[in-house]
Amino acid sequence: MGEFYVPISIESIETNIFPDVALYLKSGTNYVLYKSHGRDFSLRDAERLMENKVDFLYISPGDQELINEFMESNAERMLRDEALxxxxxxxxxxxxxxxxxxxxxxxxxxxxxxxxxxxxxxxxxxxxxxxxxxxxxxxxxxxxxxxxxxxxxxxxxxxxxxxxxxxxxxxxxxxxxxxxxxxxxxxxxxxxxxxxxxxxxxxxxxxxxxxxxxxxxxxxxxxxxxxxxxxxxxxxxxxxxxxxxxxxxxxxxxxxxxxxxxxxxxxxxxxxxxxxxxxxxxxxxxxxxxxxxxxxxxxxxxxxxxxxxxxxxxxxxxxxx
Ligand SMILES: [Fe+2]
The missing domain is CATH 1.10.3210.10 (Hypothetical protein af1432)
Structure with a gap:
């Protein structure tokens, strides 16, 4: 369903292997650019967002296929990780x-x-x-x-x-x-x-x-x-x-x-x-x-x-x- 911005939990973006895509913040019913393609998402970003009780960023519909592939290959590994x-x-x-x-x-x-x-x-x-x-x-x-x-x-x-x-x-x-x-x-x-x-x-x-x-x-x-x-x-x-x-x-x-x-x-x-x-x-x-x-x-x-x-x-x- 390509028309929706897809939420991504901060924990999975933090993993360093997350694909380089633009990330958005949800503000009311709008989506505001948080990080453009090509800019790093640092641990500091993650901390700051979590301090502000933001659990999810969003990706645009066009990047969804890429993220689906990423999730498919990594969700399993993350779920098996006993440290999580x-x-x-x-x-x-x-x-x-x-x-x-x-x-x-x-x-x-x-x-x-x-x-x-x-x-x-x-x-x-x-x-x-x-x-x-x-x-x-x-x-x-x-x-x-x-x-x-x-x-x-x-x-x-x-x-x-x-x-x-x-x-x-x-x-x-x-x-x-x-x-x-x-x-x-x-x-x-x-x-x-x-x-x-x-x-x-x-x-x-x-x-x-x-x-x-x-x-x-x-x-x-x-x-x-x-x-x-x-x-x-x-x-x-x-x-x-x-x-x-x-x-x-x-x-x-x-x-x-x-x-x-x-x-x-x-x-x-x-x-x-x-x-x-x-x-x-x-x-x-x-x-x-x-x-x-x-x-x-x-x-x-x-x-x-x-x-x-x-x-x-x-x-x-x-x-x-
Ligand atoms: Fe069945």
Whole structure:
């Protein structure tokens, strides 16, 4: 989503290996140049900004691709660094996620929803920095397969946005939903990376292995962590379908916990519209058409309507008559 200035946490700019790009300060709704291309960003700069409680600088939309590449190759290393505090790690994940959350939306006219989803993820990660188990589970996903990690961030952002539209949830329920969505594919960390990145047709054996991930993720995290029932149910049930055609249990309708119904929708929507390399593939209204018409009965229709309002550009929706 090229139209937005992207926040970058001061901690990651400080690393000396950050690409040489212009950095901006946010002032109200405007962005003011802080450092031009070619000028160093010193430790003193970082200190001064942090003294003034500035946590983020911004990069212009044109530099986003460069920064995405940088984050992809360095976020993993930074998260593994035991010297970094969890608070800083949370910020780095937030920043990485913000870079990708925009891909969920079709169009810059969705700026309000984009801002809301960023805030929701920001709140979630603020909480996550105090939750060692959840944070380290997310690191496991990230280090196993970067695409699964990015996909999970997108699913979490969208799922929080839909929950905030569809239900009145307390902060702690929102956190549970967010953590469950972030870790929905945790079971894929038990699948060989070659299989996760394979393109083309899967053999029956490979499909069976892939289809075990909801149950395996659920079992592992239930045993090893204190994740809530809501979070665990998202992990276990995000491939269930309203009409009973899903897996692992073939649950139907209201047998499927509502947060898992939302996660199922967000998971497929993100898979249809964003490819493994992070590029937008299908336009949103196309994905919605597939989910509403070709897969009729698979999803809760009210939730699909909410998704459509959130992600599709006004003028891309077919006329009512
Ligand atoms: Fe999955």
């Amino acid at each position: 505090e969890n608070r800083v790690k949370g910020k780095i994940i937030y920043q990485t996620s913000v870079n990708f959350v925009g891909d969920i939306f079709d169009n810059p006219d969705k700026v309000g929803d984009f801002d809301r989803s960023k805030r929701l993820v920001e709140n979630l990660l603020l909480y996550l920095s105090d939750d060692k188990q959840a944070l380290s589970s997310l690191e496991t996903v990230m280090t196993h397969n970067y695409h699964t990690f990015v996909h999970s961030l997108q699913v979490a952002a969208l799922s929080l946005l839909i929950h905030s539209e569809a239900y009145l949830l307390s902060r702690s329920e929102m956190v549970d939903v967010g953590i469950g969505s972030l870790l929905h594919d945790f079971g894929k960390t038990f699948v060989a990376p070659e299989l996760l990145t394979k393109t083309g047709r899967f053999t029956d054996r490979e499909l069976n292995i892939l289809r075990r991930h909801p149950e395996e993720g659920y079992k592992f995290l239930k045993e090893k962590t204190r994740l809530s029932e809501v979070s665990l149910s998202i992990i276990r049930n995000h491939h269930e379908r309203n009409n009973g055609s899903g897996f692992p249990q073939g649950l139907k309708g209201t047998q499927i916990p509502r947060s898992a119904q939302v996660a199922a929708i967000c998971d497929l929507y993100c898979t249809l519209t964003i490819d493994q390399a992070g590029h937008k593939t299908l336009p949103s209204h196309f994905a919605l058409h597939i989910m509403k018409q070709e897969m009729k009965g698979s999803f809760n229709e009210r939730l699909l309507d909410i998704l459509e309002i959130l992600v599709c550009a006004e003028d891309s929706r077919p006329p009512l008559l």
